[in-house]
Amino acid sequence: xxxxxxxxxxxxxxxxxxxxxxxxxxxxxxxxxxxxxxxxxxxxxxxxxxxxxxxxxxxxxxxxxxxxxxxxxxxxxxxxxxxxxxxxxxxxxxxxxxxxxxxxxxxxxxxxxxxxxxxxxxxxxxxxxxxxxxxxxxxxxxxxxxxxxxxxxxxxxxxxxxxxxxxxxxxxxxxxxxxxxxxxxxxxxxxxxxxxxxxxxxxxxxxxxxxxxxxxxxxxxxxxxxxxxxxxxxxxxxxxxxxxxxxxxxxxxxxxxxxxxxxxxxxxxxxxxxxxxxxxxxxxxxxxxxxxxxxxxxxxx
Numbered sequence: 001x002x003x004x005x006x007x008x009x010x011x012x013x014x015x016x017x018x019x020x021x022x023x024x025x026x027x028x029x030x031x032x033x034x035x036x037x038x039x040x041x042x043x044x045x046x047x048x049x050x051x052x053x054x055x056x057x058x059x060x061x062x063x064x065x066x067x068x069x070x071x072x073x074x075x076x077x078x079x080x081x082x083x084x085x086x087x088x089x090x091x092x093x094x095x096x097x098x099x100x101x102x103x104x105x106x107x108x109x110x111x112x113x114x115x116x117x118x119x120x121x122x123x124x125x126x127x128x129x130x131x132x133x134x135x136x137x138x139x140x141x142x143x144x145x146x147x148x149x150x151x152x153x154x155x156x157x158x159x160x161x162x163x164x165x166x167x168x169x170x171x172x173x174x175x176x177x178x179x180x181x182x183x184x185x186x187x188x189x190x191x192x193x194x195x196x197x198x199x200x201x202x203x204x205x206x207x208x209x210x211x212x213x214x215x216x217x218x219x220x221x222x223x224x225x226x227x228x229x230x231x232x233x234x235x236x237x238x239x240x241x242x243x244x245x246x247x248x249x250x251x252x253x254x255x256x257x258x259x260x261x262x263x264x265x266x267x268x269x270x271x272x273x274x275x276x277x278x279x280x281x282x283x284x285x286x287x288x289x290x291x292x293x294x295x296x297x298x299x300x301x
Contacts, residue, residue: 010059010067010112017111018104025057025068025085032082033057033068036096038233042149042271042293043122044095045234047087052231060089069108071101086129090192091118094125101125106132116301117192122147123297130299139187139300144276148290149234151269154257155289159223162258165210167202169221173210174201176221180241185300211259213251222246223255227263235263237272240281253284260288 014022025033033051037044050066051057059067066089073083084097086105094102102125109116110133119126127143165173178197181189189197204210209227214220221243228238237259242251263270273296274281 013111013113014069014108017107022069022071022086022104022108024059025070025082027056027058029057029068029070029082030055033070033085036082036085039096040122041231041233042147042236042269043296045231045236045271046229047085047093047095048231048234049229050087050089064114066090069105071104088112088114088116090116091120092116092129093119093121094129095121097122097125097129099124099128102128103132105129106134109133110135118298118300120296120298123295126297126299135301137301139185142275142298142300145273145296145298146276146282147271147273147293147296148282148285149269149271149293150260150288150290152289153264154260156253156257156287158258158261159213159251159254160258162211162213162223162255162262164208165205165212165224167205169212169214170202170205172219172221173205173212173224174198176212176224176241176243177201177226177239180224180239183241211262213255213258215246220245223251225255225259227266230266233267234269234271235267237263237270240272252281253287256284256288 010024014024037048037051057068059065066087069086069088070082071084073081084101085095086097087093087095088109092109094105097105106129109129119130123143178189204226209230211225212221213223215222223243224239224241225237226239227235229236240256242255260270272285274285
């Protein structure tokens with residue numbers, strides 16, 4: 001994947017690559033973008049959280065600031081209700097895109113020449129978008145990841161002792177998060193920037209979105225998870241991990257029940273996505289009460 005180049009504006013690159021079908025959203029598109037995001041709350045929670053935090057659909061500041069792309073229902077270059085959108089930052093996330101519009105976003109991403117760490121979201125859109133980019137330096141394509149949601153209380157007894165992690169526990173939480181990341185993705189989280197990764201973990205702890213269970217004797221973290229994206233409507237869980245020394249003791253499902261219980265205090269729906277081959281995790285989530293809500297896909301770079 002080539003690097004971003006400042007030799008031409010994003011708008012002119014997009015116009016040439018997509019025959020004017022895709023444009024960069026502006027602050028004037030914020031309301032229409034929120035309406036689009038609300039059509040699929042579980043799938044769009046990451047982008048929804050980011051846009052609400054920013055308060056606008058306007059592109060981010062700086063050369064590498066995240067931007068939002070859009071395609072209008074009427075095909076016009078300005079105005080009109082948005083038919084679909086696409087977040088382009090360190091990750092690419094299509095929003096409400098069918099296969100045809102996803103291909104246009106893939107052409108747009110290729111033209112923008114930005115380095116990203118992943119493409120993820122609803123599977124059909126992600127896979128069409130990725131194919132259209134023509135990028136060949138990816139690490140892995142995870143084409144089937146069940147998206148799962150729960151809106152009621154857990155169906156099993158939650159694990160006692162699951163609580164918010166504390167800032168003084170940062171070193172232990174960081175080790176657990178890094179271990180989970182490397183085990184799950186096959187490479188170190190520090191490959192994409194150690195300072196950014198540590199800042200992300202600190203931010204989760206300070207926000208109360210990092211949850212742990214700690215063994216009272218060894219003080220080791222036995223179970224952990226995070227709320228990776230938080231809105232008033234949906235919480236998305238990420239980073240579920242059981243310490244290898246405590247695996248096989250039935251912590252995963254009760255631990256997740258405790259996480260769901262806390263998540264439902266913040267929003268009426270809790271969601272997550274999981275690799276299709278991780279049947280043990282899927283069974284644990286189903287025991288808690290999660291139900292499938294379609295399929296995600298992730299392309300890792």
